Amino acid sequence: MTDPQQPSATDRSDAGDRSDAGDVEQHACPKCDAQPGSPCRSRGGAVASAYHTRRFTMVPRLKKALRVPTPADRGPGRPWRPGTPPPAPINPDLPSADIRIGYARCSTLGQELDSQLDALSKHGIPRDKIFSEKISTRVRVRPRFEEALRTAREVKAHAPHCRVIFTVYEMKRLGRDAAELTALADHLTAHGLVLAVPSSCRW
Numbered sequence: 001m002t003d004p005q006q007p008s009a010t011d012r013s014d015a016g017d018r019s020d021a022g023d024v025e026q027h028a029c030p031k032c033d034a035q036p037g038s039p040c041r042s043r044g045g046a047v048a049s050a051y052h053t054r055r056f057t058m059v060p061r062l063k064k065a066l067r068v069p070t071p072a073d074r075g076p077g078r079p080w081r082p083g084t085p086p087p088a089p090i091n092p093d094l095p096s097a098d099i100r101i102g103y104a105r106c107s108t109l110g111q112e113l114d115s116q117l118d119a120l121s122k123h124g125i126p127r128d129k130i131f132s133e134k135i136s137t138r139v140r141v142r143p144r145f146e147e148a149l150r151t152a153r154e155v156k157a158h159a160p161h162c163r164v165i166f167t168v169y170e171m172k173r174l175g176r177d178a179a180e181l182t183a184l185a186d187h188l189t190a191h192g193l194v195l196a197v198p199s200s201c202r203w
């Protein structure tokens with residue numbers, strides 16, 4: 001997706017520097033060893049005011065540029081810190097782009113929980129990706145549920161190209177009423193997560 005050969009679509013003058021910098025930062029710097037996503041580093045350990053020539057000339061359209069300044073948002077002159085590496089290019093041939101996070105809950109008896117865990121495992125969810133708790137329906141706070149959601153969001157943030165599927169054994173495990181379920185569905189959608197309920201007919 002991020003083909004460095006491709007000229008930037010945004011060629012407005014104000015965005016010019018930024019997209020130049022973005023393209024340059026696709027490459028590691030052979031001069032100062034800055035990794036992709038990071039600005040160049042001066043010998044004094046500060047963010048360099050411009051990218052090293054050997055780095056920006058790796059971008060074909062900048063081959064003849066004399067100087068590619070470091071954009072202000074990278075903080076030129078300030079102490080250098082590694083930036084965020086650009087996301088890995090999307091590979092459509094990835095064997096499995098689905099990551100499942102499971103959640104199971106029961107109110108008291110362990111046996112019931114076990115059958116939920118088995119069912120989730122059969123759906124291909126590794127046990128360390130299944131969050132479970134024994135907790136009464138009347139209790140509002142569900143620590144493992146929150147943990148499951150947090151994990152799903154984190155997985156999604158680290159693997160944006162993957163489908164992260166929040167899998168619950170039964171709909172009634174998620175919430176007690178329609179409002180709670182709607183709120184959860186909205187939350188999942190907002191974070192790019194997918195909800196799956198293998199036995200969705202069982203309320």
Ligand SMILES: [Zn+2]
Binds near residue numbers: 055
């Ligand atoms: Zn450099």
